[in-house]
Amino acid sequence: xxDWRSEARLRDERLAAGRAHAAGKVVPAGAAIDLLEAILRPxxxxxxxxxxxxxxxxLARALAACxxxxxxDLHMVQSGIxxxxxxxxxETGVARRLDYSYSGPQGGRIAKMLYGxxxxxxxxxxxxxxxxxxFVDLTPNVALIAGVSADRDGNLYTGPNTEDTPxxxxxxxxxxxxxxxxxxxxxxxxxxxDIPGDRVDFVVEADRPFYVEPLFTRDPAAxxxxxxxxxxxxxxxxxxxxxIARLNHGIGFGxxxxxxxxxTYGERLGLKGKIATHWALNPHPTLIPAIExxxxxxxHCFGSEVGMxxxxxARPDVFFTGADGSLRSNRAFxxxxxxxxxxxxxxSTLQIDLMGHSSTVTRxxxxxxxxxxxxxxxxxxxxxxxxxxxxxxxxxxxVGDPLLMRGRKLVVQLVETxxxxxxxxxxxxxxxxxxxxxxxxxxxxxxxxxxDVTHIxxxxxxxxxxxxxxxxxxxxxxxxxxxxxxxxxxxxxxxxEELRSRGIVRRPEDLGIEPLDADRALLAAKSIKDLVHWSGxxxxxxxxxxxx
Amino acid sequence: MSxxxxxxxxxxxxxxxxxxxxxxxxxxxxxxxxxxxxERVTSPxxxxxxxxxxxxxxIVVGRATLDGKPVLVAAQEGRFMGGAFGExxxxxxxxxxxxxxxxxxxxxxxxxxxxxxxxxxxNAGETAIAExxxxxxxxxxxxxxxxxxxxxxxxxxxGGGLIAGTCSRLAVSExxxxxxxxxxxxxxxxxxxxxxSRDRALVWRTMGGKHRRLIGGADAFADDTVAAFRAAxxxxxxxxxxxxxxxxxxxQARLEARIARFGDCRDATEIWARLGVxxxxxxxxxxxxxxxxxxxxxxxxxxxAR
Numbered sequence: 001x002x003d004w005r006s007e008a009r010l011r012d013e014r015l016a017a018g019r020a021h022a023a024g025k026v027v028p029a030g031a032a033i034d035l036l037e038a039i040l041r042p043x044x045x046x047x048x049x050x051x052x053x054x055x056x057x058x059l060a061r062a063l064a065a066c067x068x069x070x071x072x073d074l075h076m077v078q079s080g081i082x083x084x085x086x087x088x089x090x091e092t093g094v095a096r097r098l099d100y101s102y103s104g105p106q107g108g109r110i111a112k113m114l115y116g117x118x119x120x121x122x123x124x125x126x127x128x129x130x131x132x133x134x135f136v137d138l139t140p141n142v143a144l145i146a147g148v149s150a151d152r153d154g155n156l157y158t159g160p161n162t163e164d165t166p167x168x169x170x171x172x173x174x175x176x177x178x179x180x181x182x183x184x185x186x187x188x189x190x191x192x193x194d195i196p197g198d199r200v201d202f203v204v205e206a207d208r209p210f211y212v213e214p215l216f217t218r219d220p221a222a223x224x225x226x227x228x229x230x231x232x233x234x235x236x237x238x239x240x241x242x243x244i245a246r247l248n249h250g251i252g253f254g255x256x257x258x259x260x261x262x263x264t265y266g267e268r269l270g271l272k273g274k275i276a277t278h279w280a281l282n283p284h285p286t287l288i289p290a291i292e293x294x295x296x297x298x299x300h301c302f303g304s305e306v307g308m309x310x311x312x313x314a315r316p317d318v319f320f321t322g323a324d325g326s327l328r329s330n331r332a333f334x335x336x337x338x339x340x341x342x343x344x345x346x347x348s349t350l351q352i353d354l355m356g357h358s359s360t361v362t363r364x365x366x367x368x369x370x371x372x373x374x375x376x377x378x379x380x381x382x383x384x385x386x387x388x389x390x391x392x393x394x395x396x397x398x399v400g401d402p403l404l405m406r407g408r409k410l411v412v413q414l415v416e417t418x419x420x421x422x423x424x425x426x427x428x429x430x431x432x433x434x435x436x437x438x439x440x441x442x443x444x445x446x447x448x449x450x451x452d453v454t455h456i457x458x459x460x461x462x463x464x465x466x467x468x469x470x471x472x473x474x475x476x477x478x479x480x481x482x483x484x485x486x487x488x489x490x491x492x493x494x495x496x497e498e499l500r501s502r503g504i505v506r507r508p509e510d511l512g513i514e515p516l517d518a519d520r521a522l523l524a525a526k527s528i529k530d531l532v533h534w535s536g537x538x539x540x541x542x543x544x545x546x547x548x
Numbered sequence: 549m550s551x552x553x554x555x556x557x558x559x560x561x562x563x564x565x566x567x568x569x570x571x572x573x574x575x576x577x578x579x580x581x582x583x584x585x586x587e588r589v590t591s592p593x594x595x596x597x598x599x600x601x602x603x604x605x606x607i608v609v610g611r612a613t614l615d616g617k618p619v620l621v622a623a624q625e626g627r628f629m630g631g632a633f634g635e636x637x638x639x640x641x642x643x644x645x646x647x648x649x650x651x652x653x654x655x656x657x658x659x660x661x662x663x664x665x666x667x668x669x670x671n672a673g674e675t676a677i678a679e680x681x682x683x684x685x686x687x688x689x690x691x692x693x694x695x696x697x698x699x700x701x702x703x704x705x706x707g708g709g710l711i712a713g714t715c716s717r718l719a720v721s722e723x724x725x726x727x728x729x730x731x732x733x734x735x736x737x738x739x740x741x742x743x744x745s746r747d748r749a750l751v752w753r754t755m756g757g758k759h760r761r762l763i764g765g766a767d768a769f770a771d772d773t774v775a776a777f778r779a780a781x782x783x784x785x786x787x788x789x790x791x792x793x794x795x796x797x798x799x800q801a802r803l804e805a806r807i808a809r810f811g812d813c814r815d816a817t818e819i820w821a822r823l824g825v826x827x828x829x830x831x832x833x834x835x836x837x838x839x840x841x842x843x844x845x846x847x848x849x850x851x852x853a854r
Binding site: 520521526543544545546547548 | 560562563722723746747748749750751752756758832833
């Protein structure tokens with residue numbers, strides 16, 4: 001007879017073994033290793049919650065300390081490889097296979113381990129892809145998640161960094177898996193229930209609160225006048241022309257400069273209320289002046305940002321907040337929002353080739369993807385029109401019946417022609433291709449594919465790739481804004497001037513922008529302290545960003 | 549250029565270039581530069597290291613009037629090599645200070661913005677620091693006040709901190725920092741447990757304008773505008789101390805008392821508490837008005853020695 005309940009029985013066994021170390025659902029931090037050794041089976045698929053910001057660090061330390069004779073050959077399926085312990089488990093043999101999305105701080109070590117064969121890599125995913133596979137062929141047997149507090153029944157308050165948690169729990173708890181949550185505190189009543197208790201099997205009171213890194217803070221004091229110029233070009237040449245109301249900003253000084261120019265330069269251009277009203281965005285501190293000036297209608301967040309809690313609580317008309325008043329973020333929903341409901345993604349990158357492919361990979365690091373590939377792609381499943389989307393579609397497609405036309409999402413790369421340490425941004429060949437060869441990846445890790453990119457903005461001008469009609473025009477448009485890099489100097493000057501006459505390449509003067517006007521004085525806030533003042537004292541910056 | 553770049557009321561001292569500071573600080577149109585960039589007196593050493601030079605070697609010197617009175621002014625450009633002292637840079641400052649002995653202006657103003665001596669021309673830089681301190685002592689003995697204004701990105705570090713210590717009076721803003729060894733130097737030598745240079749709140753608590761004002765290391769606290777520094781400079785010129793044996797003995801006594809009283813403190817907040825500040829934790833976030841009230845109640849901040 002067919003056994004239809006083998007998974008459920010295995011779950012019951014795991015729970016029974018785990019209960020030996022728990023009082024009800026509650027497990028002391030000192031027993032975390034015993035708990036994990038009791039509930040895990042060799043070869044299990046495990047999600048060790050590593051988000052952009054919130055890390056299940058106490059459980060990560062416990063997993064890394066498990067006896068490899070009992071716990072081995074795990075298949076890790078998690079979005080972030082961020083902590084050293086996330087890779088330590090592969091050195092001890094506790095884990096063997098890996099499917100993940102992002103490994104920023106561990107990018108160098110992960111490349112070495114891939115090269116050395118210590119990790120069997122499934123694939124590097126975008127967030128939405130990995131989340132999708134949680135429900136198809138990478139469903140976790142055990143999820144180790146993180147929250148701020150829980151009650152004794154397991155009701156979980158994630159705090160403002162909800163991030164991946166609901167997605168991970170949904171896939172695990174409803175498919176016979178076991179969910180273990182680490183929390184900073186066990187309380188009688190949680191401020192709000194982010195995850196209902198019947199989806200959480202064990203609660204570990206962590207020995208210390210989980211660490212959150214301020215990833216999304218850019219100090220206005222470090223912004224350059226080049227970045228101000230590029231922000232002016234983006235606002236006047238793209239935001240104003242396409243009437244971009246719904247958008248997502250990548251992190252970086254260029255996009256932060258745009259946020260700080262809205263209340264000054266944007267106001268002067270009469271754009272308030274017409275652009276940048278609805279956002280899919282982490283709560284960037286640099287958005288505070290635009291919010292306070294009435295530019296921003298609403299913001300949905302992937303995660304939160306250190307120091308923004310009190311400010312967000314005081315602006316519930318703008319942010320999504322719970323009954324307790326604090327931010328409710330959700331990476332899966334916000335990624336979906338950025339993909340389908342935003343008309344523009346603008347972000348930065350390290351390398352762009354002659355076809356417009358871009359990558360943040362350097363030779364020795366596998367940093368993974370995160371959200372940019374989804375944000376920075378044209379969703380073919382989109383059906384609802386907007387003026388922005390339609391205008392971009394018309395620019396890309398000139399023949400055929402308008403009723404059968406697809407719109408286009410605007411995907412903008414905002415880069416200086418030379419990056420950090422004067423490394424050229426524009427290259428013949430992406431380092432990502434070298435890396436793929438070296439590490440045996442089937443696909444080169446391309447962040448945004450050339451056919452998704454619609455505009456490239458540099459200090460030299462804007463290249464509109466939508467208007468290019470063939471590969472040669474596209475190459476010359478890219479060379480035409482590549483400045484004094486080898487790529488830029490290799491341009492066909494006559495062809496670039498021809499493209500300029502057609503509005504495909506536009507210089508600051510073509511946009512009516514005087515480069516000498518690109519002054520830091522235009523920034524609505526010139527320092528972190530200015531942001532604190534804008535927020536009425538509600539923004540509480542972390543120590544590394546203070547100069548007072 | 550937008551109005552915010554030139555209006556002294558709005559122009560941020562921290563944001564402004566050395567030239568913008570001087571132009572907006574002095575009476576309008578009164579500044580005359582000596583050895584300006586068109587003369588192209590540049591560093592003879594930097595090309596040996598394949599490093600770019602600046603036509604003014606990172607310092608602007610000249611004469612101007614302040615409220616109608618003649619002054620000599622030197623302003624360091626913190627954005628060129630961190631405002632560091634090289635041979636030409638130092639010679640321009642020393643030349644200005646020695647000229648003051650002949651010209652006898654109402655005051656000499658030094659707008660510090662420096663990390664100290666330029667490593668590529670260290671001997672010349674160190675010599676310049678010593679000569680500048682000697683020249684300031686001579687000037688003060690002759691009755692010419694030398695006022696230091698500190699609120700730039702680079703602060704007044706290394707030899708700049710030493711020269712600041714010889715001035716008649718100092719004005720500092722919240723962003724300004726005064727010290728000799730910089731945060732990274734201390735961390736490198738003593739470890740991050742002793743001093744974490746990335747903890748910027750700690751750096752400013754220890755070396756920043758508010759702390760220097762509260763312990764009497766600076767004599768005025770200015771808002772971060774050129775107008776506020778101008779007002780502070782005028783005020784300090786009017787109450788420069790005499791440079792005599794009594795002043796120096798009082799200064800020595802003050803410094804000995806300071807180390808005895810605060811030598812065991814682990815953090816600036818402990819010092820502020822001993823100085824009688826009610827809520828030391830609140831000091832960093834205080835507005836200028838609230839801070840001025842706090843400083844007014846702290847005796848140490850009004851010691852007249854120098």
